[in-house]
Amino acid sequence: MSEFLELLPPDQALELILSRYKPDAPREEVEAVDALGRVSAAPVCAPYALPSFNRSTVDGFAVRAADTFGASDSLPAYLQLRREVPMGAAADFELMAGECALIHTGGMLPAGADAVVMIEHTQNAPGNVVEIQRAVAPGENMLEAGEDVRQGEEVLPAGKRLRPEDIGGLMALGVTRLIVAASPRVGLISSGDEVIPPGNELQPGQVRDVNSYSLGALVERAGGTPVRSRIAPDRLEALSESAQRAHAECELVVITAGSSVSARDLTAQAIQALGAPGVLVHGVNIKPGKPTILALCGGKPVIGLPGNPVSALVSARLFVLPLIERLLGLAKPAPAPSLIARLSLNLASQAGREDWVPVRLVQEGQAYLAEPVFGKSNLIFTLSRADGLIRIPADANGLNAGESVTVYLL
Amino acid sequence: MSEFLELLPPDQALELILSRYKPDAPREEVEAVDALGRVSAAPVCAPYALPSFNRSTVDGFAVRAADTFGASDSLPAYLQLRREVPMGAAADFELMAGECALIHTGGMLPAGADAVVMIEHTQNAPGNVVEIQRAVAPGENMLEAGEDVRQGEEVLPAGKRLRPEDIGGLMALGVTRLIVAASPRVGLISSGDEVIPPGNELQPGQVRDVNSYSLGALVERAGGTPVRSRIAPDRLEALSESAQRAHAECELVVITAGSSVSARDLTAQAIQALGAPGVLVHGVNIKPGKPTILALCGGKPVIGLPGNPVSALVSARLFVLPLIERLLGLAKPAPAPSLIARLSLNLASQAGREDWVPVRLVQEGQAYLAEPVFGKSNLIFTLSRADGLIRIPADANGLNAGESVTVYLL
Numbered sequence: 001m002s003e004f005l006e007l008l009p010p011d012q013a014l015e016l017i018l019s020r021y022k023p024d025a026p027r028e029e030v031e032a033v034d035a036l037g038r039v040s041a042a043p044v045c046a047p048y049a050l051p052s053f054n055r056s057t058v059d060g061f062a063v064r065a066a067d068t069f070g071a072s073d074s075l076p077a078y079l080q081l082r083r084e085v086p087m088g089a090a091a092d093f094e095l096m097a098g099e100c101a102l103i104h105t106g107g108m109l110p111a112g113a114d115a116v117v118m119i120e121h122t123q124n125a126p127g128n129v130v131e132i133q134r135a136v137a138p139g140e141n142m143l144e145a146g147e148d149v150r151q152g153e154e155v156l157p158a159g160k161r162l163r164p165e166d167i168g169g170l171m172a173l174g175v176t177r178l179i180v181a182a183s184p185r186v187g188l189i190s191s192g193d194e195v196i197p198p199g200n201e202l203q204p205g206q207v208r209d210v211n212s213y214s215l216g217a218l219v220e221r222a223g224g225t226p227v228r229s230r231i232a233p234d235r236l237e238a239l240s241e242s243a244q245r246a247h248a249e250c251e252l253v254v255i256t257a258g259s260s261v262s263a264r265d266l267t268a269q270a271i272q273a274l275g276a277p278g279v280l281v282h283g284v285n286i287k288p289g290k291p292t293i294l295a296l297c298g299g300k301p302v303i304g305l306p307g308n309p310v311s312a313l314v315s316a317r318l319f320v321l322p323l324i325e326r327l328l329g330l331a332k333p334a335p336a337p338s339l340i341a342r343l344s345l346n347l348a349s350q351a352g353r354e355d356w357v358p359v360r361l362v363q364e365g366q367a368y369l370a371e372p373v374f375g376k377s378n379l380i381f382t383l384s385r386a387d388g389l390i391r392i393p394a395d396a397n398g399l400n401a402g403e404s405v406t407v408y409l410l
Numbered sequence: 411m412s413e414f415l416e417l418l419p420p421d422q423a424l425e426l427i428l429s430r431y432k433p434d435a436p437r438e439e440v441e442a443v444d445a446l447g448r449v450s451a452a453p454v455c456a457p458y459a460l461p462s463f464n465r466s467t468v469d470g471f472a473v474r475a476a477d478t479f480g481a482s483d484s485l486p487a488y489l490q491l492r493r494e495v496p497m498g499a500a501a502d503f504e505l506m507a508g509e510c511a512l513i514h515t516g517g518m519l520p521a522g523a524d525a526v527v528m529i530e531h532t533q534n535a536p537g538n539v540v541e542i543q544r545a546v547a548p549g550e551n552m553l554e555a556g557e558d559v560r561q562g563e564e565v566l567p568a569g570k571r572l573r574p575e576d577i578g579g580l581m582a583l584g585v586t587r588l589i590v591a592a593s594p595r596v597g598l599i600s601s602g603d604e605v606i607p608p609g610n611e612l613q614p615g616q617v618r619d620v621n622s623y624s625l626g627a628l629v630e631r632a633g634g635t636p637v638r639s640r641i642a643p644d645r646l647e648a649l650s651e652s653a654q655r656a657h658a659e660c661e662l663v664v665i666t667a668g669s670s671v672s673a674r675d676l677t678a679q680a681i682q683a684l685g686a687p688g689v690l691v692h693g694v695n696i697k698p699g700k701p702t703i704l705a706l707c708g709g710k711p712v713i714g715l716p717g718n719p720v721s722a723l724v725s726a727r728l729f730v731l732p733l734i735e736r737l738l739g740l741a742k743p744a745p746a747p748s749l750i751a752r753l754s755l756n757l758a759s760q761a762g763r764e765d766w767v768p769v770r771l772v773q774e775g776q777a778y779l780a781e782p783v784f785g786k787s788n789l790i791f792t793l794s795r796a797d798g799l800i801r802i803p804a805d806a807n808g809l810n811a812g813e814s815v816t817v818y819l820l
Binding site: 091192196207208217221262380 | 469619
């Protein structure tokens with residue numbers, strides 16, 4: 001058991017690999033309509049101002065504001081109705097002093113107009129005249145051209161994951177294509193003599209491959225493309241061959257070890273053989289996930305995870321996801337989806353080690369109660385039955401019942 | 411302006427339509443490997459127990475616990491080494507009293523064995539004998555068959571959105587296909603004489619269609635399939651025809667109105683013509699989003715949203731997403747991703763109306779500051795520049811600087 005010579009805290013372990021990993025991530029051009037969840041790889045600047053013309057925000061009459069000064073119910077102003085501005089068409093005339101124009105919400109203000117009086121504050125008067133019962137200030141009830149975005153302004157920085165709002169913004173500007181980070185290929189290798197594909201009939205002593213699929217889904221959700229290898233047996237040659245192939249084809253490789261100690265040692269050897277500098281971290285001060293290996297081999301990260309599915313998932317959240325975000329060029333990682341809950345019972349933990357505990361959420365009105373899900377750590381359904389994970393920091397001896405905890409949703 | 415005869419609070423408006431809408435949602439069978447984010451449409455029960463055999467959780471020696479009772483460093487027990495259990499193979503022999511078997515983490519315990527002694531607490535002795543320096547209790551350092559899941563136990567309820575953990579669990583059980591809710595088709599109709607497709611050259615007075623795309627991405631993210639119609643002009647006949655086509659093809663229809671009041675009235679008329687009972691809610695006491703229409707026509711929900719992109723998105727989150735979740739058969743809606751932040755300044759609001767305000771998040775150590783993004787409500791980049799929305803409840807006159815607020819992430 002000489003493998004854990006030095007256990008780094010998880011944040012330091014992550015920092016150690018991130019500080020040495022500055023990938024030049026591949027990029028591609030996509031249709032904006034297909035870009036939900038993709039990460040912009042170049043800033044987008046506005047080709048036009050938005051709005052592109054002075055727009056009314058109400059139904060009413062476009063006016064020169066000065067013509068309405070002092071107008072009130074008892075002392076209205078009277079303006080000559082010039083014409084109506086039809087929706088979706090240019091207001092191709094100039095409004096002169098003493099004139100107004102009928103306009104609809106979203107309609108274009110004619111030249112000369114600098115405000116709009118709401119229709120509720122007007123009345124038709126004889127002789128094609130409109131009675132204005134309320135004064136408006138310049139700019140009132142309208143948007144100025146460029147008020148949302150000026151021409152040339154950066155509207156999307158590089159490194160942002162696109163949300164519906166961003167896609168809407170691009171469309172408003174007629175930007176229908178953009179450059180995004182290519183989806184990183186993440187090689188996934190499950191190893192272990194006892195591991196078989198999920199669709200196979202189980203023989204005594206065998207277990208089905210969970211990690212290629214659970215980690216694959218985690219990778220997919222983060223925007224990566226899982227590339228699953230055939231299950232590798234617990235022989236160095238076979239595991240190395242599989243690792244080399246994945247290392248050549250993918251931007252990032254994740255190997256989940258067989259469950260025995262000797263199988264985990266094999267993983268470290270196979271990783272070390274992939275290139276310099278090799279293994280940076282061997283063992284992290286965390287539960288579950290202690291036997292995690294972080295390596296950089298020939299410029300690509302290679303991560304060794306414990307074979308048990310719960311440890312593998314917890315550790316992948318902490319170490320694989322940030323590497324995918326780095327590969328995507330995400331400028332600032334999104335806050336992990338979380339909510340605040342009240343812990344249902346006392347939780348002990350070993351001081352000096354960071355613990356992650358699965359919890360189930362019980363809604364209590366607007367609030368949530370977090371109930372730890374017990375079960376030995378290698379039982380996948382311990383996680384499947386949970387809603388989230390809570391973190392017990394290394395400097396705590398545990399958490400107390402009733403305490404507010406952040407639950408990181410699964 | 412007679413359209414808002416009665417403005418319902420948003421929660422009551424939603425309840426009014428949800429209480430009358432019990433769709434029989436279409437389902438389909440998919441590969442579990444492709445099921446991330448899909449919603450299970452039938453419960454899954456375990457075809458086998460998990461683990462399927464008694465497994466060691468350590469490297470060591472399988473024993474009959476009774477043979478170790480009282481064993482210690484100074485007074486070890488001596489057990490005959492029967493053989494090694496190879497990984498991934500059956501332990502097809504029975505361990506007799508006085509015997510032990512070498513076993514690896516994850517290996518299968520032979521019949522008769524009921525505990526494992528860790529290898530650190532043993533020593534080899536002459537004559538194929540193992541010295542046991544520590545007593546173990548029955549069940550120690552092992553998992554019993556069925557300890558994670560019993561055969562026949564429900565492991566996935568109907569109505570759950572699948573996460574990586576759930577896919578892993580299914581694979582562990584060899585469940586490689588499952589029944590999920592089909593992705594609901596959501597018809598999206600943008601209307602307005604001034605609205606043109608985003609790829610077209612803009613003429614004065616025109617604006618590009620934002621809503622079909624921003625709402626489409628919102629629908630996609632929720633698990634629906636956006637079905638975009640051609641942009642409808644502000645004529646009842648054209649809008650009705652478009653609405654009828656979408657209503658026939660889709661499970662849910664969303665129409666965003668032209669921006670003028672008369673265009674919004676057209677939307678209500680077109681919706682009313684789609685079938686009974688028709689419009690249930692016309693106007694909601696919320697900002698932005700007041701002119702929202704909620705209707706049920708021939709068993710399908712039809713939602714009329716304000717034309718301006720910000721109002722449309724805010725309103726769609728509140729009313730379209732819960733309908734998609736209902737269509738997916740989600741048993742309990744996931745908590746909307748959110749985080750707690752400190753408000754940067756005082757925010758006034760009109761009492762009696764629920765307000766939603768876009769905010770930008772500024773990280774301050776582990777905490778967040780929420781800075782309202784100002785801008786007239788119909789500017790799409792007001793949202794694109796924001797990280798989330800905060801809610802000012804109807805019974806408040808606003809929120810105070812420094813107050814803790816829940817930020818719902820965009």
